[in-house]
Amino acid sequence: MENKILLEIVTPYGSVFSDQVDEFSATGSEGEFGVLPGHAPFLTTLKIGMLTYKKGQETGFFFVNSGYAEIGPDKATILADSAERAEDIDIERAKAAMKRAEERMKQAEKIDFARATAAIQRATIRVQVAEKKGSK
Ligand code: ATP
Secondary structure (H helix, E strand, O other): OOOOEEEEEEEOOEEEEEEEEOEEEEEEOOEEEEEOOOOOOEEEEEOOEEEEEEEOOEEEEEEEEOEEEEEOOOEEEEEOOEEEEHHHOOHHHHHHHHHHHHHHHHOHHHOOHHHHHHHHHHHHHHHHHHOOOOEO
16 A cells, blocks of 8 residues: 555454554664654564654554564564553553562562563553543
8 A cells, every 4th residue: 555554563462453654663672762663674673662653634542561673665664562552541450560560670599680670660651651642
């Protein structure tokens, strides 16, 4: 399709999004990047962050939990450990996950800091993304 790019967001839990969009941006390991139709092919790792797309007047926001992005001129695939649309994020669940991870952090010797830190990052970004409202 001319001037559109097929954006697919896939997780082990299933397909989260698949649609032709005008543009999107995501959070790569090296920072945020934007993609328009016709983009040169590239592959990048993703860190816990936000993905935003535009399709006409429609704007959407997703939480994306790490993974890979494979970009081609007319198709982009986001393979993430988990991902949710802003409207589908359960803020109370994210806050509860954050609280659990913070409690684990206090048990200094016993814990896996990298794991607890990642859980806090996921919860923090989920709450930020949930506060964004998409438009149709
Ligand atoms: P939790 O400890 O609450 O499970 P988590 O960060 O460990 O949080 P993930 O491993 O990222 O969870 O995701 C597991 C599944 O639960 C995925 O399908 C993900 O989309 C979903 N999920 C996790 N947290 C939320 C949330 N706050 N709102 C909606 N879906 C969520």
